Amino acid sequence: MRNNLRRHGDRWFWHWDPRLVDSFEGRMDPPGRAERLLDAACHADVPILLVRGGISDLVRDDIAQEFCDRVSHARRVDVADAGHLMVGDRNEHFIDAIVPFLEGVK
Incomplete structure (x- = not known):
């Protein structure tokens, strides 16, 4: 765990190398999977909520928007100042983003 966390001031942040994703291309998204x-x-x-870190380097804004455009019953919320691991980056903002959606689910 120590190699995955970095301390900045009084906070700890997840650390990972975005180049890791490059090696997954073709293996993690086999042809046709995304469309299926x-x-x-x-x-x-069921209700669908797409939660995106506002500064995610994995889920681009245009991809999230396309998903919501194509899935008409999906709602979207961006967690400001959070990357892809928003629960670790801005947990309090993540909770604030999802609670209204969950309260509306019956």
Whole structure:
């Protein structure tokens, strides 16, 4: 765990190398998987909330918007000043972002 955390002032932050994702290309997203997952989300009969770190380096703004445009019942919230690991980056803002959605789910 020590290698994955970095201290900045009085806070600890997750640390990872974004180049790690480069080596997954083609293995983590086999042909057709993204469309199958999107189709499943479109047909899901449950509320969907896409939570994105506002400064995520993995989930781009345009990709999140396209998902919500194509999945009409999806809602989206961006957690400001948080990267992809928003729970570790800005946990209090993550909670503030999801609670209203969860309260509205019946």
